[in-house]
Amino acid sequence: MKNKNVLILGALSDIAKSIAQKYGENGYNLHLAARKIDDLELHSTDLKIRYNVNVHIYEFDLLKTETHKDFIKNLKEIPSILICAIGLLGQQKDGENDLELRTKVIRTNYEGPLNIISDFANIYENQGYGTIVGISSVAGDRGKASNYIYGSAKAGFTVFLSGLRNRLAKKNVHVLTVLPGTVYTKMTLGMKLPKLLTSSPDKVANDIYDAVNKKKDIIYTMKIWRLIMFIIRCIPERIFKNKSF
């Protein structure tokens, strides 16, 4: 039978923290994975007190792929919902000249999530149920000068999720692609963001929670970003290339 359990990768991201609160509030047991185990400890105590749910924590580095087998083996149980919130924006300008940085951005946003989600996809497929949530980005909908390294990796991730959905739709495994616009988090700290179009982590978490329950395929959060990205994608390349974004 399905259990009320959720696993969150990148659990110390601002969006992930809001997601954990939302699921905790609704009585889910939480499995949280992140690199900074000390901070995670504090976070888990807090969630236990607030919501009276079980919280399990795991040290997890997405890029240390050799550890992933053990990570999965050590899970207290296999939660029926997996949410990957990990991401790395990186400074675009630095990335243009720095092989190491741009590789890290690509691996963190694309290769890493693809690998770990693939392992869970197989487990879910075998057991005949499960939900996979990938947080990608509107930046993957069209490349622009200011963040195309990150954007192209997110584009790859989005395509991966849609392919996976196509594979697992018949297997009772739900795949949800989340495309946030801009969100006030650590990632965007110090950047000038359009106030009316920028969401809070709590709002994103609410949208994800609803979309999981309603078995949605792809959501934009905020919704208006679907329209914005539609328009941006319609601009012919010969005009687009001369604009600055």
Next chain:
Amino acid sequence: MKENLNQSNISGWGGYPIKKANVIYPENIKQILVEVKKRNLIARGNGRAYGDSSINENKTINMKYFNHIISFDDSFGILVVESGVLLEDIIKTFLPRGWFPYVTPGSKFVTVGGLIAADVHGKNHHKEGSFGNFIEWFEIINSKGEIIKCSKTENTELFKWTIGGMGLTGIIIKAAIKLRPIQTSWIKQKTLVAKNIDQTFEIFENNMNATYSVAWINSTKTKDNIGQSLIMLGEHASIEDLDKKNIKNHLEIKSKKNKIIPFYFPDWFLNKNLIKLFNSIYYFFGKNTSKEKLVYWDDYFYPLDKILEWNKIYGRKGFVQYQCVFPLKKSKDGIIELLMEIDNSSVSSFLSVLKRFGDQESNFSFPMKGYTIALDFPVSKETFDLLEKLDDITLKYEGRFYLAKDARMKKEIFKKSDKRIQEFINYRNQNNFDEDFQSSQSSRLEL
């Protein structure tokens, strides 16, 4: 790693003054320790102080990520939290289990760090004192990067100067506070009508055993009716007090949608006539509604919180609060003179609130036995002129000023108001705190 540094324009809740500051969002103690050693900074909670108390242009340490609940002992009601935890979160978590803060300000969007640093008072000061009375201990980081645990028995000097010390003695990291056991989430409210200042004072003095009391003053009245008010008394309701409908979920938190003010109102909007009109209508309805009723905790303690960003109704220039307290014997005369001075001016206070304080022993906290009045005014040249006159009246009646509400006072005035200020300066000086922890406000007032 990218430093979590953010140059941005920040202000207190009044939206005045606005300063460009470097804001840092440390995620753990290690990151604070690095910053503290560089000196010249101030801690910031949720920015609900009205003026410039939690702004330092050189470095403002936003405690947003220190928002973890650490433990709760439900036999004694002792809660340990990090200093950035909001009162709202404490209530959300513990009210359904039968606990409520002992002392709360008029907004739940404040942090525990801010509650300690301003030694906040509620509507029950006359009976139970300020927030400081319910602190078991706290941990604070000083400029040497030491984490010091303070309580009534441990590092007592630092303990006493930090409560009410407006962040000027270090950065509070975590604290243990005592919560109040309650039976229900409802308040039994009784509204009394006072025709003038004499009646207002009489009602307060006759109800010293009420847990909560507060008066809303009708600022449209002058002469014989000056100080006309509605006085709201409150008690935590017991189960027996509730009607059948509410008994089932007596500790429930209702999920309600807050309204939000989406844009700044034009600066002329809250003018003297409109304020008078609002006040008359409020008084009229208040005086004619039922005298006793059960009020939901959120509506009783935090009516203003229901409208998010309500400060925008004052327009982009913002507004200032003015709050002072007079010694008991001089309170009535002082307050009459303040109200008359306001009436003579071209500006009005939208909300005028009067409370009775009880005894208070503390090194630097605002409250003292007597009456406190809080007023708010839109920012304008006329307002600033008026406030200088109000300052003189406050001094004349030996009153003091609340730093959590101040945005503009002159240092000479402030220093004259209270002989404890020099002791505070000396203490800071001896410990080199004056170079380490500074806010725009403390620089302005030369603390």
